[in-house]
Amino acid sequence: MGIVNITQADSQGAPAPGSPDGRSSRWQSHREERRRELIKSARRAVHLLGSDASMEEIAAAAGTSKSVFYRYFGDKAGLQQAVGEVVLSQMQRRIKEAAQSAHTPREGLLAMVSAYLQMAETSPNVYTFVTRHGSGDPEGSSGAVSGALGHFFDAIAEMIATPMRSHLGDGKHAVIGYWPKAAIGLVRNAGEQWLSTPDSPAKPDQEAMARQITAWLCVGIAPELTPAARE
Incomplete structure (x- = not known):
């Protein structure tokens, strides 16, 4: 049951909602989820467009901009x-x-x-x-x-x-x-x-x-x- 129930110690150690640590954690979680989505989208795009697809073509197929892919992955x-x-x-x-x-x-x-x-x-x-x-x-x-x-x-x-x-x-x-x-x-x-x-x-x-x-x-x-x- 320990994996389900939060003990008092856990409660005291956890950052309060809205605290800087809490916001940072949520933002990191959002970035990781967005990164996974972009990887899936890129994989589908390459499957359809070919292995030589450019970053611009991959981004267009994913419905976003090339700059988003560069922000998350740096380069091709x-x-x-x-x-x-x-x-x-x-x-x-x-x-x-x-x-x-x-x-x-x-x-x-x-x-x-x-x-x-x-x-x-x-x-x-x-x-x-x-x-x-x-x-x-x-x-x-x-x-x-x-x-x-x-x-x-x-x-x-x-x-x-x-x-x-x-x-x-x-x-x-x-x-x-x-x-x-x-x-x-x-x-x-x-x-x-x-x-x-x-x-x-x-x-x-x-x-x-x-x-x-x-x-x-x-x-x-x-x-x-x-x-x-x-x-």
């Missing part, structure tokens, strides 16, 4: 970082949930790759917006965006490494420090190329692409080669 890189933190957090949570439902390391890889591709395919424009920086932006302004993305892929690499550690042969544990990062590179580059490939009969669907990437991770390209090429 700041907006990308804010949207990226939300999007990448959701992707990380979804990938983790997928991995936890698997019974074997290979099932786990397939589940994680599938979740990654599904989330990216939901809105390629938003995915590109938070993982790449526009060529017209100032050099070096993408540091915060790159940092958030790096943390995301580091977390995914650890998710990949964890189940593998209990299935490695004797003396093979040092290898695990290299393979997850290599795996991330393969998944990301193959996935992004797949996302950017125009639809055609030759393009694999999401499920087939996830299975193909997982096969490359587990057994490599050898099964696709002729017997002579495998020697």
Whole structure:
């Protein structure tokens, strides 16, 4: 009941309505709520307009002015970082949930790759917006965006490494420090190329692409080669 009822001590320690602290708290709460709304609006705008949408276009789609976005996020890189933190957090949570439902390391890889591709395919424009920086932006302004993305892929690499550690042969544990990062590179580059490939009969669907990437991770390209090429 303590979480519901306010004790006398709590009452005495709380700022009175209308006090400077109370006004400051309400203003901060308002700013945080407004920031969340702007992030949602920006995400919808990018989904519709494309990853190269300008701040002016994003603001117009959100029904506000460009100056409002600059006030809350500083510049386009700041907006990308804010949207990226939300999007990448959701992707990380979804990938983790997928991995936890698997019974074997290979099932786990397939589940994680599938979740990654599904989330990216939901809105390629938003995915590109938070993982790449526009060529017209100032050099070096993408540091915060790159940092958030790096943390995301580091977390995914650890998710990949964890189940593998209990299935490695004797003396093979040092290898695990290299393979997850290599795996991330393969998944990301193959996935992004797949996302950017125009639809055609030759393009694999999401499920087939996830299975193909997982096969490359587990057994490599050898099964696709002729017997002579495998020697």
